[in-house]
Amino acid sequence: MTEPSGRDKAFVDSLHRLAAPENAHGRGALAALRRGLGKGPGEAPEMFPYVVPFAQELQGWVEECYYLVASLFALHPSPTDAGAPRTMGASLRSAALKERQEVTLPESDQRRFVALLSSDRRELPHRLRHAVALCGNKDVPVHWEQLLRDVRAWDAPRVGSQVKLRWGRDFWPAQEQTESKGE
Numbered sequence: 732m733t734e735p736s737g738r739d740k741a742f743v744d745s746l747h748r749l750a751a752p753e754n755a756h757g758r759g760a761l762a763a764l765r766r767g768l769g770k771g772p773g774e775a776p777e778m779f780p781y782v783v784p785f786a787q788e789l790q791g792w793v794e795e796c797y798y799l800v801a802s803l804f805a806l807h808p809s810p811t812d813a814g815a816p817r818t819m820g821a822s823l824r825s826a827a828l829k830e831r832q833e834v835t836l837p838e839s840d841q842r843r844f845v846a847l848l849s850s851d852r853r854e855l856p857h858r859l860r861h862a863v864a865l866c867g868n869k870d871v872p873v874h875w876e877q878l879l880r881d882v883r884a885w886d887a888p889r890v891g892s893q894v895k896l897r898w899g900r901d902f903w904p905a906q907e908q909t910e911s912k913g914e
Contacts, residue, residue: 742785743876746801749781750808764805768860772798792852793883799856800879806860807867817874818881820844820898823862826869836903844902848895852886 749760763777772786772794778801786797827840847858859882866873881898884890 738785739876739879742782742797743800743804743879745781745785746804746808746875747810750804750810761805761808764801767798767802768806769856770798770802771795775802778802792886796879796883799859799882800875803859803863803873803878804875807863807873809866809870809872817872817877818894818898818901819847819859819862819873819878820901822866822871822873823847824902824904826866826871829869829871848898850885855882855885 746764748754749757749764751757754760760781763775764781767775767778772782775798778798782797782801786794789797823840823844824836827836828834843858843861847855847862850858863873881894884894
């Protein structure tokens with residue numbers, strides 16, 4: 732369920748093309764996708780030209796994930812960094828620590844992250860919207876293809892727990908835990 736698919740990659744690549752500076756219609760397309768924030772599939776028809784070609788045979792939660800990721804991308808159309816796939820946990824850690832001298836995560840950021848990890852499918856879009864906005868405000872990239880795969884697996888038995896565990900490991904690396912115990 733979380734394996735990369737050609738459809739996922741093609742979809743995310745199409746989003747990146749929309750955000751490319753040389754795309755004359757990109758600003759309008761991103762605005763159309765942003766109108767889908769907080770809405771389900773079919774509630775923002777402006778999104779259809781950009782999502783339907785990739786989500787046509789999809790149904791239920793998987794289809795919702797394509798609409799969700801498209802609207803979140805439009806909120807923060809960051810290029811995926813060249814390194815290994817990052818989880819949202821890694822991106823949020825970078826955002827929380829950006830422009831800070833200390834390496835200890837602020838308590839408020841930790842509480843928000845725990846709330847994100849505790850989200851069910853109904854709450855997840857709202858909490859992800861805030862997480863992506865934070866990354867955008869701090870100019871921290873999001874790995875969109877990885878986010879799409881992770882969100883699709885969110886409530887799946889065992890796989891969803893593995894996704895959340897990976898995010899947690901990336902947000903609270905083992906190294907920090909060891910350093911904290913030594914103080």
